[in-house]
Amino acid sequence: MLEIRGLMVFYENALAINNINLNCQGEKVTGVFGANSAGKSTLMYTISGIILDVKKKEEMKGGERITVLGSIAFDGMDITHMKPSERARRGIILCPERRRIFPESSTLENLKIGAYLATSIQAKKTLDYVFTIFPPLKNLKNREGGFLSGGEQQMLAIGRALMAQPKLLLLDEPLLGLSPLMEVMLARSIRDINAQTGISILITEQYARPILPIVHYGYILENGGAVLQGTSQELMENPDVKSAYFGL
């Protein structure tokens, strides 16, 4: 579904992503794991196209230059130079790191903003679905987004991304700053979303422990390069992964 070939991203002379080849298969959950500075967020920005906006902004103020090389194909179509809005229209929806919900809009409004590209029938259906998988949101409909707790905000962010009718959902560090209990709950919800709706999911995380079991295929990033890949089972049995991510 998503095919990344020889992707390289430079921030001025610093190499953030080094020659990554990555595949997301349809209706599967793909995981990308790595420590800080491994290039996870840059990868997400590059796939969603936000990096093109950042690049333009830096050019205007004479800041650092961003170079993107390689190719990204989505459903057989080359999207390397496509605008982020156009990519969203084609179904690549990013649920950004640190959630970035609209703090002054209510929960319901946040979800409705997400449904801007959807038809009203789709929006209604998805709204019901979001409230089924994230029941706590239902009682918080009218609360302002900024007043939600971290876990509720993350549910809202994923819900908002779902409202945009994704074909490929990009989840950038969905477990950031959450309690272990919440991590497990969210991981389960993510697996359910994939199983129930068939939306392909690409997920990046530092904490592999709760996420690794739910992915179908995973990649390990280190300093911008993909050093390991394999199915969930293969990765969990790999001794390096065990020591690095499970402390065994």
Add this chain to the structure above:
Amino acid sequence: MDKNRVTPERRKERLDRGIKVRTEGIYAIASWEEISYLVLPRLLLIVGLLLLPLLMPSLYWKRVISIVSIYALLALGFDFLAHFVGLVSLGGAFFVGTGGYIAAILNKAFGLSPTFTIPMATLAGAAICTLLLLPALPLRGVYFAIVTLMYPLVLARIIEALNILGGTDGILGVAGFPSRWIEQYLILLIIILALFGLRRLVNEDIGLVFRGVKDNDQAVRASGLSITFYKAIAVFIASGLGSLGGAYLSHIYMWSGISQFALDFSIIPIAATVIGGGGTLVGPLLGCFILVPVSELLRAFGTLRIVFYSLILMLFIMFRSEGIMVYAQRKYHQFERWVKV
């Protein structure tokens, strides 16, 4: 433009010049080449500024130089406040007006010569402006800008309505400078001193605190520093520069009036900062030396002047918003080359 030239295998690499790296340490005095690398740009600016009065063809253009310099002082103050302390100030008119009136009053009422009125107006004006802006210091961004914009309007209307300080006629008969040469060279020396002084200041310890206030004022407060105190110091410096310009203006025109509270003094420094490149300090100064004369040249177009002027500004903001000096400094310090990926 270079987007089209990036092929899959090549990208343009941007590196610091070797000489730039060498001149950062003690090796700066290693050879004439290194020394001139450091000194030449600064010397070019200083000599260029000092030559200006000699090169100007007419009396009219010589007067323009003095006016440009006053705008340059304001632009320096604006750039300092906006890019090093994080306060967007529209108070240029406020500073100029305050300084101008104080100098005129000191000269008329007490008979002091410009030698005394200018420094006194600088300090008193800075003190008054800082005091009046003190309640607004906790504000940031557009709120601080609005407050600084309101003061000159309020003061001008108060003077007009109460008919004090000469009312709409202003204060006439202020002493002028003994000669044109003193008038021009004094202000040029002042802006050179202000430029290099500010550049030194923002790299001192206190400059680090200023930048901290800009980037994250809560972290500065958490480090046990009063941000209001540091903002007040910064406003004192910037309003001092503005008041100095205002006092100078009063003595140049031998008159002080409510047109010194005109919004030109707030707006042109901002435009100059955009063109020259914000955060470089020297950029806004050069921006003034480009913008103000261009606006004078465009007088030939009559009322269409403002149209052309705005057009130039808009094009600049849309296509080269980094500013001249940011671009020039990059070209001077770094080189580019194609590398194979």
